[in-house]
Amino acid sequence: MTVNLPLPQKNDLKPVKGFEMGIAQAGIKKANRKDLLVMTLAPGSQVAGVFTLNRFCAAPVQVCREHLAQDGRNGEIRALVVNTGNANAGTGETGMKHALETCAALAKDLNLNPEQVLPFSTGVILEPLPIEKIVSALPAAVANLGEDHWFDAAEAIMTTDTQPKAASVVVQTSAGPVTITGICKGAGMIHPNMATMLGFIASDVGFAPGLLTSLTREVADQSFNAITIDGDTSTNDSFIIMATGQSSVQIASVTDPNYGVVKDALLGLARKLAQMIVRDGEGATKFMTIEVIGGKTQEECRLVAKAVSHSPLVKTAFFASDPNLGRILAAIGYAGIDDLDVNRVQMWLGDVWVAKDGGRNPSYQEADGQRVMKESEITVKIDLGRGNATQTMWTCDLSHDYVSINADYRS
Amino acid sequence: MTVNLPLPQKNDLKPVKGFEMGIAQAGIKKANRKDLLVMTLAPGSQVAGVFTLNRFCAAPVQVCREHLAQDGRNGEIRALVVNTGNANAGTGETGMKHALETCAALAKDLNLNPEQVLPFSTGVILEPLPIEKIVSALPAAVANLGEDHWFDAAEAIMTTDTQPKAASVVVQTSAGPVTITGICKGAGMIHPNMATMLGFIASDVGFAPGLLTSLTREVADQSFNAITIDGDTSTNDSFIIMATGQSSVQIASVTDPNYGVVKDALLGLARKLAQMIVRDGEGATKFMTIEVIGGKTQEECRLVAKAVSHSPLVKTAFFASDPNLGRILAAIGYAGIDDLDVNRVQMWLGDVWVAKDGGRNPSYQEADGQRVMKESEITVKIDLGRGNATQTMWTCDLSHDYVSINADYRS
Numbered sequence: 001m002t003v004n005l006p007l008p009q010k011n012d013l014k015p016v017k018g019f020e021m022g023i024a025q026a027g028i029k030k031a032n033r034k035d036l037l038v039m040t041l042a043p044g045s046q047v048a049g050v051f052t053l054n055r056f057c058a059a060p061v062q063v064c065r066e067h068l069a070q071d072g073r074n075g076e077i078r079a080l081v082v083n084t085g086n087a088n089a090g091t092g093e094t095g096m097k098h099a100l101e102t103c104a105a106l107a108k109d110l111n112l113n114p115e116q117v118l119p120f121s122t123g124v125i126l127e128p129l130p131i132e133k134i135v136s137a138l139p140a141a142v143a144n145l146g147e148d149h150w151f152d153a154a155e156a157i158m159t160t161d162t163q164p165k166a167a168s169v170v171v172q173t174s175a176g177p178v179t180i181t182g183i184c185k186g187a188g189m190i191h192p193n194m195a196t197m198l199g200f201i202a203s204d205v206g207f208a209p210g211l212l213t214s215l216t217r218e219v220a221d222q223s224f225n226a227i228t229i230d231g232d233t234s235t236n237d238s239f240i241i242m243a244t245g246q247s248s249v250q251i252a253s254v255t256d257p258n259y260g261v262v263k264d265a266l267l268g269l270a271r272k273l274a275q276m277i278v279r280d281g282e283g284a285t286k287f288m289t290i291e292v293i294g295g296k297t298q299e300e301c302r303l304v305a306k307a308v309s310h311s312p313l314v315k316t317a318f319f320a321s322d323p324n325l326g327r328i329l330a331a332i333g334y335a336g337i338d339d340l341d342v343n344r345v346q347m348w349l350g351d352v353w354v355a356k357d358g359g360r361n362p363s364y365q366e367a368d369g370q371r372v373m374k375e376s377e378i379t380v381k382i383d384l385g386r387g388n389a390t391q392t393m394w395t396c397d398l399s400h401d402y403v404s405i406n407a408d409y410r411s
Numbered sequence: 412m413t414v415n416l417p418l419p420q421k422n423d424l425k426p427v428k429g430f431e432m433g434i435a436q437a438g439i440k441k442a443n444r445k446d447l448l449v450m451t452l453a454p455g456s457q458v459a460g461v462f463t464l465n466r467f468c469a470a471p472v473q474v475c476r477e478h479l480a481q482d483g484r485n486g487e488i489r490a491l492v493v494n495t496g497n498a499n500a501g502t503g504e505t506g507m508k509h510a511l512e513t514c515a516a517l518a519k520d521l522n523l524n525p526e527q528v529l530p531f532s533t534g535v536i537l538e539p540l541p542i543e544k545i546v547s548a549l550p551a552a553v554a555n556l557g558e559d560h561w562f563d564a565a566e567a568i569m570t571t572d573t574q575p576k577a578a579s580v581v582v583q584t585s586a587g588p589v590t591i592t593g594i595c596k597g598a599g600m601i602h603p604n605m606a607t608m609l610g611f612i613a614s615d616v617g618f619a620p621g622l623l624t625s626l627t628r629e630v631a632d633q634s635f636n637a638i639t640i641d642g643d644t645s646t647n648d649s650f651i652i653m654a655t656g657q658s659s660v661q662i663a664s665v666t667d668p669n670y671g672v673v674k675d676a677l678l679g680l681a682r683k684l685a686q687m688i689v690r691d692g693e694g695a696t697k698f699m700t701i702e703v704i705g706g707k708t709q710e711e712c713r714l715v716a717k718a719v720s721h722s723p724l725v726k727t728a729f730f731a732s733d734p735n736l737g738r739i740l741a742a743i744g745y746a747g748i749d750d751l752d753v754n755r756v757q758m759w760l761g762d763v764w765v766a767k768d769g770g771r772n773p774s775y776q777e778a779d780g781q782r783v784m785k786e787s788e789i790t791v792k793i794d795l796g797r798g799n800a801t802q803t804m805w806t807c808d809l810s811h812d813y814v815s816i817n818a819d820y821r822s
Contacts, residue, residue: 055751056744056769090740092754092770110449125737126771201574312723312809313817320818324652326536333467340466343503358467359503360537398723400814406724407731407810 001162003287003396005279008166013150015338016246018042019202021153022144026137028130029085029123034135034156038141039080039200045244046207047077047118050215050224053235054131058089059099059129060119061236067115074115077265079387080095080240081106081119081138082198084159085186088121088129089235104136109142122159122185122198122236142231154183157198160405161187164275171265176248178205187229199224199239199273205262206245206325208252215263223270226393228309229281241266247405280392283401286318287377293390294346294383300337301391304382307335315398318378323369325354332382344385350378365384412573414698414787414807415447416690419577424561425590429453430613430656432564433555439541440496440534440573445567447545447553449517450491450611456655457618458529459627462636463648469500470510471530474649478526480512485526491651492517492530492549493609495570495596499532499540500646520553533570533596533609565594568609571816572598576687577683582676584669587659589616591680597688598640610635610650610684617656619663626674627652634681637804640692640694640719652677654751662748689805694812697729698788704801705757707795711748712802715793718746726809731790734780736765743793755796757814761789 019041026036041047049068051061068075081102088095105118108362110117122131156402168181181203207215216239224239251259279287290308295301308314312333317324325347347355350372354364372378428454437447453456460479478488492513499506509635514528532540565575567814579592589794593612614639618626627650662670686791690698701719706712719725722742728735736758758766761783765775 054741054744055748056740087737090737090766090770092768122739125741194596235744237735312813316817317812319814322818325496326501326646328535329467329674332463333465333646337466342467348436353536358505359501398809398814399818402723402813403727403730403809403811 001285001401002135003279005276005285006135007163007165008151008154010151012168013166013273014168014170014181015147016179016181016202016244017204017246019044019242020145021149022141022146022148023152023156023189024137024141024144026083026133028083028133035084036137036141036154037082037153037156037218038138038279039153040110040145041078041242042244042246043076045076045242046209047240047242048212049238049240050216050220051069052235054235056090056235058087058121058236059091059095060088060121061238062096062097063103063118064118064238065226067118070115074113075393077118078112078116079106079110080200081117082157083121083134084123084157086121086123086127086129087125087236090126091128094128098131101131102134109138113135118240120198120238122157125235150183157183157185159185160282161185162280165273165280167269167272169265169269171261173249173256175250175259176288178203178247178249178262180265182273183267184273184277187280187282188222197224197237198276199270200242200396201240201266201269202242202244203266204244204247206247206250211251211254212241212243215266219263219267219270222267223274226391227278228306228393228395229278232322244378275394278396281396282405283399284396285399286397288394288395288397289379289393291379291381291390292384293381293389294385295389295391296387298389298391301384301389304332304335304384305391307394308380308382309393312398315395318373319397319399321370321373323349323366323408325360325369325371328380329355340384341386346383346385348381349373350375352367412696412812414690414695416574416687418574419562420567421562423579424577425579425581426558427457427590427592427613427655428615428678430653431556431558432560432566433552433557433810434560434563435535435548435555437494437550439482439494439544445563446495447548447552448493448564448567449549449556451521451563451731452489452653453655453657454489456487456489457620457650458622458653459623460649460651461627461631463646467501467646469498469532469647470502470506471474471499471532472649473507474488474510474514475531475649477528478529485524487527488529489523489527490521491611493568494529494532494545495534495568497532497534497538497540498536498647500540501537505539509542512542513545517549520549529651531609531649533568546615555702561592561594566592568596570596572596572691573691576691578680578683580676580680582672582764584660584672585817586661586669588657589660589673589676591676593680595684595686595688598691598693608648608688608740611653612651612677612680613655614651614677615655615658617658617661618654622662623652623654623663626677626706630674630678630681631693632645633646634685637802638685638689639717639804639806640689650813686805689807690779692807692814694810695807696810697808699806699808700790700803701806702790702792703795703799704792705796705798705801706800707798709802712795712800714748715743715746715795716802716804718742719793720804720806723809726806729784729808730810732781732784734760734765734777734784736771737779739791740766751795752797755798757794759792760784761786767816
């Protein structure tokens with residue numbers, strides 16, 4: 001079950017000039033299933049990424065970091081390869097060897113250096129990557145390369161996702177239109193059988209060297225780093241923005257008036273994709289927006305939004321459509337703001353002012369809270385009353401199905 | 412359902428000289444139910460406490476802190492009063508007034524100063540305390556005072572607990588025997604309908620001024636602060652140790668050879684009580700011990716134990732008896748040790764060595780992991796391979812019943 005998540009329409013997913021995708025069936029975990037995706041970038045493209053902070057990060061994440069850090073010494077990044085069915089995490093030296101072999105094999109097929117390839121894996125942890133299956137299927141994926149394969153690409157990276165996730169936008173700038181299209185996958189933050197977050201966005205905009213790296217970090221913080229399903233940080237989380245520079249829009253610096261236009265469009269698309277993951281969250285029946293305002297710093301707002309979003313008691317209350325205000329206030333209280341004056345805290349459920357000055361709003365009627373809780377999309381707004389910083393996060397409820405999905409044996 | 416938690420036997424709960432309990436039915440939330448407990452201490456007793464760090468802490472917690480901080484200026488602590496059915500949290504100035512009124516009413520009945528009384532409340536948050544019901548029932552509780560009411564006291568503080576929790580021990584010291592008896596309650600860390608942690612331990616040992624305060628903190632850290640059910644820190648958590656000094660054992664300083672004997676006995680009893688809360692955890696079907704060794708500091712061991720204990724993915728895997736090692740390794744990886752070398756990490760499930768040098772132990776057979784996972788008590792041992800510090804935590808699994816219990820509407 002998903003929460004207000006319509007299937008993406010193929011025609012809505014705009015091709016990005018200079019960016020191609022090819023899909024193949026490598027039979028990594030199951031036969032007759034798209035499980036291998038190759039993506040290629042035209043010469044002169046730029047690529048930036050944000051990766052999991054998990055110390056048990058997967059081999060491909062380590063290789064991605066190294067290849068991105070080489071900063072063009074062996075040629076710019078020109079290709080990406082994603083396999084599902086196996087995360088290549090917790091696999092030690094052999095795992096590193098397999099990730100590098102994947103890059104080398106694709107580089108050979110595409111006439112590149114191995115360092116120009118970024119590898120991604122998602123699926124079960126602690127199992128060796130079936131490298132020979134991947135290498136064998138790469139030529140088929142390369143032969144399939146094309147600009148209009150976004151929908152198939154979104155399908156090819158699915159694991160426990162119940163449907164493909166993709167979105168597209170064309171934004172007008174003073175220098176002409178920019179096309180941005182992206183795909184992502186994920187349903188639990190980590191799920192060895194299988195679901196870790198991957199996100200790829202491509203655009204035909206051009207950026208001066210260096211600009212894309214900081215922009216990708218900013219976008220990630222306000223999109224994929226602002227969602228939680230179960231709070232588990234995966235071993236494989238990766239988010240990539242690619243800019244082919246094939247449109248008329250070339251951005252030289254952050255002071256370029258089009259920088260803000262493109263950044264907002266990228267952020268909007270990244271948020272939409274990130275929210276798709278929440279809408280398809282394991283067992284999700286509700287989509288919740290936790291909006292924290294009035295903080296001294298954005299970081300303390302994030303702490304509060306995270307505590308509320310992550311509390312199993314808050315999440316089960318939403319599943320039950322129970323306006324259980326005490327649980328939300330308690331989560332605010334333990335979020336980690338040591339000098340929080342609770343008497344300044346206000347809270348709204350949708351349009352209903354439920355907590356006033358740290359206690360129950362005298363005019364609050366439970367029937368009003370109940371009405372809001374029955375909706376499938378609910379916003380909790382919390383005013384900390386101590387500054388002007390804000391942070392919003394998105395999450396889903398905790399249902400019986402979450403337990404069922406995650407208690408199912410892996411095989 | 413509980414995990415290996417036999418009902419305490421009345422005869423096993425030894426009276427503590429100088430300590431009495433009286434129970435009454437105040438009808439706070441439901442009629443015909445023990446919901447009010449008064450405890451009294453002989454003159455010369457000492458009391459120390461550890462309380463929730465939640466900023467939305469309840470009014471009684473604030474009053475307890477103030478009365479304990481007065482350090483005998485208005486007379487030593489001589490009485491405690493506990494009500495269930497209402498947490499008196501998120502109740503603002505009125506809540507403070509009600510907590511103080513409760514103290515004043517009991518002080519009058521017992522001929523004490525109000526500052527000599529500690530108040531405790533547990534139950535629903537954000538509802539006004541029915542102060543008149545409590546004040547009316549106090550005389551009945553006082554009339555019921557007696558040394559052998561431990562079992563009834565344990566029953567009187569229950570909320571969503573499925574059974575009373577109490578334990579007792581007599582320890583021999585070189586100066587004679589010391590009796591220690593305690594009760595506690597809790598099933599979810601916080602649950603407005605209702606369940607927050609309360610723990611009370613009384614002993615007839617005598618302590619020199621000041622000794623009990625640091626000892627209580629130490630005991631709490633290795634008992635009630637080392638358990639987690641759902642990770643939510645309540646607004647009302649309180650843990651109290653009382654020493655009446657009515658036995659022949661008088662401890663003058665930490666260098667007294669009997670200090671260690673009594674401390675170990677207090678810690679043993681506190682751990683037993685704390686583990687009872689986990690064994691009666693909401694929806695629990697398994698009792699898990701997470702033992703982290705080989706850390707640089709105890710704090711980093713605690714971070715790892717907490718991440719593993721708190722992960723919904725780990726907890727659902729235990730519910731499913733699934734030896735899903737990747738989930739445990741992933742939790743270790745995101746616990747917050749930035750310079751963790753995962754290649755030094757070892758892990759055991761019970762007696763089975765499952766992860767070796769950060770990856771799957773080559774000799775590990777899934778059937779062995781499966782065998783351990785089917786037991787009702789499971790120890791996960793994690794060696795970080797970077798020092799000599801250790802920390803153990805206790806937790807339970809995450810089952811369908813947890814969701815059912817917490818998704819039930821409050822009324």
